[in-house]
Amino acid sequence: MTQSSENIRGEIQRANDEWNSAFNSGNADAVAALYAPDAVVLPSTHAVIRGASAIEDFWNGLISAGVKDHRIEMVDAQSGGDIAYAIGKWSASAPGEGSEAQRYEGTVVTVFRRQGDGSWKACLHTWN
Template sequence: MEESMKNITKTMLAATLAIGVSATAHAAGADDVEAAYQQWNEAFNSGDAAAVAASYTDDAIFLPPTHDVVEGPEGVQSFFDGLFQNGVTDHQLEVINVMEDGDEIVAASRWSAKGGDGSDIGGIATHVFERQDDGSLKLKLHTFN
């Protein structure tokens, strides 16, 4: 009976530690996503399509609501150049959920901006980030509606 209690205690301790580590990893991933979103918003709100494109991996896939499949930073830059020419501004991202698995982080968010006519626009976005060697995040997949 005493040995059984020791095993139960060890199991509970291990589970508690695993939950704590998972929560810490999730918090770190969420913090990293918030930082990446802040950087992305700053690039967008400066109207700098090249700076926005720098947030994407070389093999990134970007799926805008136009149903186009945009590939790589060059394609992303071209897309956002068009948005900026049409006067879209004041972009914000609000995290809904973050899930981390190794070097990949998936984030769901709400986005909002001002249309070229000053109207409020927005929707939902999904981002798959890839952690870089320096610890920063770059977008590998981005889609929104």
């Protein structure tokens, strides 16, 4: 079943909003819960991360390092069957030298898989 572009964009935007909320509240467990159990995260600065436990550890490390104010601005989302992808821009702040926060930004691609309960969970997530 193919969803309309408007519907999938709304659903994926909600998933992105949940992700930002979980991360910005410092809850790595809640962030990891938004990924499929077999998900893969491909950060540009780390090794490939596989599975919920490793994904939680990765995000917990960034949260502990002071990364905050994460935002995803979705540019587009499309779906076919139980798979969807979203492309967008991300930004976040992290401690810089001295007391100044450093702002980082880049592009993000996330592939989502529809779960049995109808929710969408990330199964592949990468950014630069």
